[in-house]
Amino acid sequence: MEGHRNYDRPMILAVDDCQSTLLVIEKILEDMDAQLVKAHSGREALSLVLRHSFALILLDIQMPEIDGFETATLMRSYLGSKDTPIIFVTAEMKSEAHIKRGYEVGGVDYLFKPLDVKILRSKVHVFLEMDAKAKKLKETMMSLHVAGQRNRMLLDCAGEGIIGYDLNGKIIFANPMAGSLLGCNHEQLSGRHLLEFLGPKYDGSRVGEWELTPIYAACFTGSSYKRESDTLYRSNGLGFPVAFTVNAATLEDMGYAGGVMVFRDITERKEVEARLLRLARYDQLTELANRTFFREFLEATIARAKRRAKLFALFFIDLDGFKEVNDQLGHQAGDQLLKEVAKRLKECIRIGDLAARLGGDEFCLVFDDLSKLDDCYQLSEKLWKALSQPYLIDGRETVISSSIGVATFPDMSTEAEELIQSADMAMYHAKKSGKNKIQFFEPRLHEQVMERNLLTLELRRASARLNEFQVYFQPKVDGNEFKIIGVEALVRWFHPELGMISPGKFVPIAESTGVITTIGDWVFEESCRITRNLQRQGLISEDWKLAVNVSLRQLKEGHFIRNLSRVLKETGFKPENLEIEITESMFMEDTKYAVHILQEIHNLGVTIAVDDFGTGYSSLNYLSRLPIDVLKIDRSFVMDIGKDSCEDTIVRAIISLAHSLDLKVVAEGVEKKEHIEFLKRNQCDAFQGYYFSKPLNLVDLTELLTLKYPFEKRGVPAL
């Protein structure tokens, strides 16, 4: 063998023991795009085929040692040359049997010596072309095989189910994940219909036909169809949530038209979504709807009721005395009560209604789709009964009543916010008029809602600048000589358009919106500054008391003590000249905190008076626990003095109780001589009321103080 190999060109092996024949072949083929390799014997040829791959072998038959037939036989038995075309080259035309033998041992053709140039070149050309084609085919087959292997691997390893189906919905192939998700061997899916797994939504009586499904439409129109959340059904009929995409797929060469569905099990995602949804829409403690969901539900109920001209009712429920349960029995008991209330509320509603907890002890019920408004009365009766049954809290039977407000759609309002406010307002009235009641919203309450809304807005505006407020002062006189012993500071709001607005109206709104802190701080500072000036002018004595009303919200703001100390320091006002007036309800709302903060105030030297005593809980328990100096008898008791009512007894009892605890007593709302007679007779320490003076502005107060004996000369019948 000679020459160096050019591996890109096809190789031809010429085998002949006659060197001149080899040279002739070489000459004839020299300009062909092939590389000629020469061998001088069968043995040499065999060793070459072991190492190279030839496009064609030109093989002499008559050779010493191993002739052409034997060489061909051996070549055919070797895998590398088993398919290489062999053309026998022979000197003369032999017998038919001889020729046949050549074909039998693997020859494909014959060439005769002397070699004809044209015949040799054209035969070689044909076989080289065949070789080129065979090589190409082999390469194609190989790359197809690799691609097929790769695709199979992708399908087998894919974490998503993949199903191929034809235009009729018949499954053509499925990967192992598809089988495992659908609960069967993936190979058994072939031949089944996709609708078997799509369930009633696609396969039900309404649709029924594969051709009507959007999946078919996607195949047919060559588009895709996607579902972020749907259901597929396993072989056992159980559904599971999936997200899927279907894409049209066509393989024209293979005559295939259909689609491929790629789907994934989203059970876990659905569970997380459901958990998040529950957190966002439901109250953790009671498992009732929360405020957000309640609001959405109400809006949807209104929209539906408007469309269908339906009636529904909104019940607003607030438990009476829930704070006492919390304070006295602890938060766990409070939680237990709320859970039990929630359970009872759930039992009162039907499917389509909603029970929600808005926060604290506030609940709302939406009773949807009422046939007539009178149904509300039966519903309230049922609700009433359910809620007023005794509760077993902390092992004890406890009766808790509730105040319930009802607003109905559409006669009372057709807007969510207004409806809630109406029910809330009705509930508030139920509370104010003695609790344990159901109050239906009435138009007069509506006006109050509107007024309250307006005042809320205006109050926010006014509290930002505080220039519409003024402090008035109502004198307090001692019970013996009627000498002025101090004043109570009472705020007044002079609205530029609405005129003077009484604190009875705006203070509760200021408390619920929180602006009471700003207003209260201002009243406190202003009244200290004014009274200190009066002291400096010598108009009032050094032992005068300034009483200032303080709400729980103010006390709870955190900076109360700091502010108090600052004002006292800046105005030079002495703490012993200051009295804080608080109401009984404050202790009830948060006894622990009240004890703590009042003690701090008291430690500064400031005295503490309990306002409106007798109207709240009048619990003797707190009187001994709190640092209280004064009880103010509520004016409702004072006003009825002398009317032969039990009020006389109550007033007497309060005075004697206060004295037994070493507390001073001030009677509020003293308007008549008879009041004074009675109170004096019962050793009441001080009086405040219109009999002596209404609350006065600074000018009028200064004028009063300049009088030598403003009240001392007033005629009070001798006792």
Ligand SMILES: Nc1nc2c(ncn2[C@@H]2O[C@H](COP(=O)(O)O[C@H]3[C@@H](O)[C@H](n4cnc5c(=O)[nH]c(N)nc54)O[C@@H]3COP(=O)(O)O)[C@@H](O)[C@H]2O)c(=O)[nH]1
């Ligand atoms: N937190 C704050 N509350 C305040 C402040 N200023 C007032 N208030 C509270 O508002 C309620 C109404 O107060 P007002 O309209 O000023 O009524 C007071 C007196 O005018 C009235 N009064 C006094 N004597 C008589 C009387 O003989 N007859 C009669 N019909 N009314 C009379 O009583 C109110 C004083 O009550 P009280 O405070 O309970 O001593 C009222 O609850 C105020 O507390 C404030 O700055 N902060």
